[in-house]
Amino acid sequence: MRVTKPGGWIELVEGAGQMKNCGTYQEELMSKVHKALAMRDVFCEFSLGMGQELRNLGLEQTYQDHRSLPLGWGPSDYTDSSQLVITIYYFPLFSFLLLLPCQVQCQRGISF
Numbered sequence: 001m002r003v004t005k006p007g008g009w010i011e012l013v014e015g016a017g018q019m020k021n022c023g024t025y026q027e028e029l030m031s032k033v034h035k036a037l038a039m040r041d042v043f044c045e046f047s048l049g050m051g052q053e054l055r056n057l058g059l060e061q062t063y064q065d066h067r068s069l070p071l072g073w074g075p076s077d078y079t080d081s082s083q084l085v086i087t088i089y090y091f092p093l094f095s096f097l098l099l100l101p102c103q104v105q106c107q108r109g110i111s112f
Contacts, residue, residue: 014047020068 004010017037019030034044046053051064 012050014050015044016047017044 017030017034019026022030037044051062054062
């Protein structure tokens with residue numbers, strides 16, 4: 001199977017949803033987010049081993065790299081934009097968590 005013409009490439013960018021050096025409450029929140037997503041067969045840590053998974057599927061010359069995205073700290077010209085990233089990143093997660101109990105109830109046949 002050939003995916004691209006010779007010399008071409010595919011670039012995949014995936015987030016692992018990991019937070020480093022965060023507080024206890026943040027760790028607890030992220031744990032709950034990961035569990036809620038796993039209930040929908042969304043596994044945040046998949047991207048950490050994606051390079052090997054692609055090689056296992058037969059792709060050749062794969063390269064995996066890691067970048068950290070600092071959110072909410074650093075110079076003021078950076079933190080202003082990182083606050084926007086936090087809003088964009090967290091809003092869908094919080095919306096998902098707020099809807100989750102309703103969706104579970106609907107799946108069980110409970111109407112409201």
